[in-house]
Amino acid sequence: MHEMALMAGVFDIIRENTEDLPEKNVTRVTLVVGEMTNAVPEALEAAFEVYAKGTPVEGAELVIKNVPLMAKCRGCGWEGKTEKHVFMCPGCSSLGMEVVSGRELYVESLEVDGDGD
Amino acid sequence: MEIKVNTGILSANEQKAVENRSLFEKDRVFTINIMGSPGSGKTTVLEKTIDILTGTVRLAVIEGDIYTSKDARRIEKHGVPVEQINTGGACHLDAKMVSGVLNKFDLTGLDLMIIENVGNLVCPVEFDLGEDLKIAVLSITEGDDKPMKYPLLFRESGAVILNKMDILEFTDVDLQALRQDIYIINPDIKIFEVSARTGQGIDQWADWLTDRVNNKLKEKTAK
Ligand SMILES: Nc1nc2c(ncn2[C@@H]2O[C@H](COP(=O)(O)OP(=O)(O)O)[C@@H](O)[C@H]2O)c(=O)[nH]1
Ligand SMILES: [Mg+2]
Ligand SMILES: [Zn+2]
Numbered sequence: 001m002h003e004m005a006l007m008a009g010v011f012d013i014i015r016e017n018t019e020d021l022p023e024k025n026v027t028r029v030t031l032v033v034g035e036m037t038n039a040v041p042e043a044l045e046a047a048f049e050v051y052a053k054g055t056p057v058e059g060a061e062l063v064i065k066n067v068p069l070m071a072k073c074r075g076c077g078w079e080g081k082t083e084k085h086v087f088m089c090p091g092c093s094s095l096g097m098e099v100v101s102g103r104e105l106y107v108e109s110l111e112v113d114g115d116g117d
Numbered sequence: 118m119e120i121k122v123n124t125g126i127l128s129a130n131e132q133k134a135v136e137n138r139s140l141f142e143k144d145r146v147f148t149i150n151i152m153g154s155p156g157s158g159k160t161t162v163l164e165k166t167i168d169i170l171t172g173t174v175r176l177a178v179i180e181g182d183i184y185t186s187k188d189a190r191r192i193e194k195h196g197v198p199v200e201q202i203n204t205g206g207a208c209h210l211d212a213k214m215v216s217g218v219l220n221k222f223d224l225t226g227l228d229l230m231i232i233e234n235v236g237n238l239v240c241p242v243e244f245d246l247g248e249d250l251k252i253a254v255l256s257i258t259e260g261d262d263k264p265m266k267y268p269l270l271f272r273e274s275g276a277v278i279l280n281k282m283d284i285l286e287f288t289d290v291d292l293q294a295l296r297q298d299i300y301i302i303n304p305d306i307k308i309f310e311v312s313a314r315t316g317q318g319i320d321q322w323a324d325w326l327t328d329r330v331n332n333k334l335k336e337k338t339a340k
Binding site for chain 2: 004031096109112
């Protein structure tokens, strides 16, 4: 349930990036969320609705880009998608695997109303 | 118009955690962040640990709880400085909350800061508090499927305390399988099998922790 706290962070970032703009109406918010974070997309969506209400973000589309968990073996160099956080190398069965991707949690971009060109 | 942002959602927390970490670093205070389910025995493990460390390690405690200060009152009885943080509904501590109580401690006179997080296997792990080490407490009564269900905590922790070993015989926990699952998620993790009730295994955990505290103190004298 920390998605409310995460979304508070998202809205701080939205504010910082839009407060000096003439176009205040945010129409799309794109987040990148790795598979190995504890953020649940449905809970993020619900929190988004709560925070957006009555703000220039209300009605905006929330896009969540998921990043799969990828790991690399320290032993044999095998690299690939890792199921369910099972960090056992499919190549050599050793346990030393580093996370390559899947820990991402950031605001990628915003779409705002008005023709900025 | 599209605005490229690329800002971490937790970046504000991470900045605050960096500030906390530099405060701990300045006085070489080793800091641990203890996480686990409500009722796993975090406070009881802590009480036993304090009793062992008293006299050798100068420590203080920060207690995280949603509304109450019951745990802080339990810790107080062991004669160490303790501050309560009430999150007012939030399921985790964040770096800002910790920062808000740090000025209540004399950090120069401390070797170890122990932070007991809000009881929860999911949320706290995402919030860096500025600690040196995350510690997971898992009681065996929670079942041996928990690491695979909540892997991030175990992946990010330096040690896991398997608590309530005194009642192992009344559970259907397969200890071998449980240990194997934990190592698959994190092969570098230390596993301590303890009972905070009987005291079994607490010595080994306390010794291991003391070693870490002393390593940090060596940096202090080397400076
Ligand atoms: N049998 C047994 N009970 C324990 C042990 N450690 C804690 N408990 C009990 O578990 C309950 C929750 O403990 P507490 O330390 O408050 O858990 P916390 O919520 O994680 O801080 C209490 O009733 C404790 O007495 C243990 O090693 N064995
Ligand atoms: Mg407690
Ligand atoms: Zn390999």
